[in-house]
Amino acid sequence: MATAARRGPYFCGIDAAMDVVAGKWKSLILWELHHHGIRRFAELRRGLPGVSEKMLIQHLREMEEDGLVHREVYREVPPKVEYSLTEHGVSLNVALASLGEWGTARMGRIGAEKISGDVAATARR
Amino acid sequence: MATAARRGPYFCGIDAAMDVVAGKWKSLILWELHHHGIRRFAELRRGLPGVSEKMLIQHLREMEEDGLVHREVYREVPPKVEYSLTEHGVSLNVALASLGEWGTARMGRIGAEKISGDVAATARR
DNA sequence: AGAGGCACTTACCTACGGGTGAGTACCCGA
DNA sequence: TCGGGTACTCACCCGTAGGTAAGTGCCTCT
Numbered sequence: 001m002a003t004a005a006r007r008g009p010y011f012c013g014i015d016a017a018m019d020v021v022a023g024k025w026k027s028l029i030l031w032e033l034h035h036h037g038i039r040r041f042a043e044l045r046r047g048l049p050g051v052s053e054k055m056l057i058q059h060l061r062e063m064e065e066d067g068l069v070h071r072e073v074y075r076e077v078p079p080k081v082e083y084s085l086t087e088h089g090v091s092l093n094v095a096l097a098s099l100g101e102w103g104t105a106r107m108g109r110i111g112a113e114k115i116s117g118d119v120a121a122t123a124r125r
Numbered sequence: 126m127a128t129a130a131r132r133g134p135y136f137c138g139i140d141a142a143m144d145v146v147a148g149k150w151k152s153l154i155l156w157e158l159h160h161h162g163i164r165r166f167a168e169l170r171r172g173l174p175g176v177s178e179k180m181l182i183q184h185l186r187e188m189e190e191d192g193l194v195h196r197e198v199y200r201e202v203p204p205k206v207e208y209s210l211t212e213h214g215v216s217l218n219v220a221l222a223s224l225g226e227w228g229t230a231r232m233g234r235i236g237a238e239k240i241s242g243d244v245a246a247t248a249r250r
Numbered sequence: 251a252g253a254g255g256c257a258c259t260t261a262c263c264t265a266c267g268g269g270t271g272a273g274t275a276c277c278c279g280a
Numbered sequence: 281t282c283g284g285g286t287a288c289t290c291a292c293c294c295g296t297a298g299g300t301a302a303g304t305g306c307c308t309c310t
Contacts, residue, residue, distance in 0.1 A: 007235055007237055008237070008238075009237060009238035009239060009240045010228070010232060010237055010238075010239055010240065011153050011156075011173075011239070011240050012152075012153070012156060012225060012228070012229070012239075013224070013225035013226060013227070013228030013229030013230075013231075013232065014152045014153075014156065014221055014224055014225040014228055015152060015153065015228065016228035016229070016231050016232045016237060017224045017225065017227050017228030017231065018146070018152055018224075018228070020228075020231065021143070022147075023267085023268095024267080024268070027137075027139045027140060027143060028136050028137070028140065031136075031137060031139065040286085040287090041286075041287055041288080042285075042286065042287075048136075052268075052269055052270075053287085053288075053289095054268080054269075054270090054288095054289085054290095055267085055268060055269080057287085057288065057289085058267095058268090067234075073287095076286095077276070077277060077278095077286095078276070078277060078278080078285070078286050078287090079275090079276085079286045079287045079288080080286075080287085081286090081287065081288090088231075088234075091227060092227055094223075095223040095224045095226065095227035096139055096223075096224060097223070098219075098220040098221075098222070098223050098224075099138070099139055099142045099143075099220045099221060099223075099224055100137060100138035100139040100142065101138060101220065102138065102142050102216060102217055102220035103135070103137070103138030103139055103140065103141035103142030103143070103145075104137070104138030104141070105138075106138075106141050106142065106145065106213075107135060107138065107141045109192075109213075110132055112132055112133070112134060112135055112141060113133075113134035113135075114134060114135055114136070114137075115134045115135065115136050148297085148298095149297080149298070165256085165257090166256075166257055166258080167255075167256065167257075177298075177299055177300075178257085178258070178259095179258095179259085179260095179298080179299075179300090180297090180298060180299080182257085182258065182259085183297095183298090198257095202306070202307060202308095203255075203256050203257090203306075203307055203308080204256050204257045204258075204305095204306085205256080205257085206256090206257065206258090
């Protein structure tokens with residue numbers, strides 16, 4: 001498979017973890033799923049202002065393949081798919097917590113702006 | 126400058142931290158510097174098998190700009206430059222520890238190979 | 251004399267991460 | 281009947297991260 005490269009030999013654990021989190025939206029997806037428990041595709045899309053559907057799906061599929069998210073499909077009239085974190089996904093999020101704190105502190109130091117996850121702050125630029 | 130984009134608005138702390146760690150060798154440089162304290166350019170290059178000089182310098186410069194590493198130049202006959210972590214660099218490494226553990230556990234789960242980066246260097250010393 | 255180490259710099263090139271936009275099959279509310 | 285929502289797939293395009301290779305100035309070792 002084309003995505004099978006994400007299993008190559010690693011230098012260390014950080015390397016292996018980064019491989020799984022690498023991707024513009026991966027960490028945000030993790031965050032979103034962690035905070036809401038279960039989210040449908042369109043809910044995720046709305047929760048991450050600026051994502052393209054293509055990348056959302058691609059990331060979701062990769063994360064499913066990596067055992068981070070669970071994908072539940074309901075064969076219903078209007079399609080319904082629910083995404084949630086697996087235990088590995090949850091543990092990854094926990095492991096990311098300290099990094100998140102460091103990042104928040106850094107944002108304070110350099111005075112970076114923060115995009116609120118709400119729809120109010122539509123993707124600018 | 127071209128590297129000034131690494132300050133854009135972020136969604137959350139993880140986003141901000143990832144921005145600084147993003148780059149094929151950044152986390153390895155952090156690791157290397159953390160474990161050896163002070164390293165010269167050529168030592169780092171040898172410690173990271175596969176890195177190109179261009180990328181090593183580029184990453185080092187960006188990390189210096191981000192306040193993660195300190196660059197000490199000695200105006201000597203054979204050029205001598207020493208790189209070390211600043212306090213921010215050290216704290217980032219500490220924040221990355223739990224992620225590293227998660228990654229190590231994942232390596233065990235998926236049976237990924239590990240590149241012995243520092244085995245040769247430490248054994249030789 | 252020549253090779254090789256140090257710490258870079260510069261030019262060039264390619265793979266791929268990610269964006270845009272359209273299409274699909276079905277259904278619901280106005 | 282039209283527009284909009286659900287969850288995608290597919291084709292195409294572009295920027296850039298990162299690799300390769302060569303060059304620089306000075307010094308030491310063989």
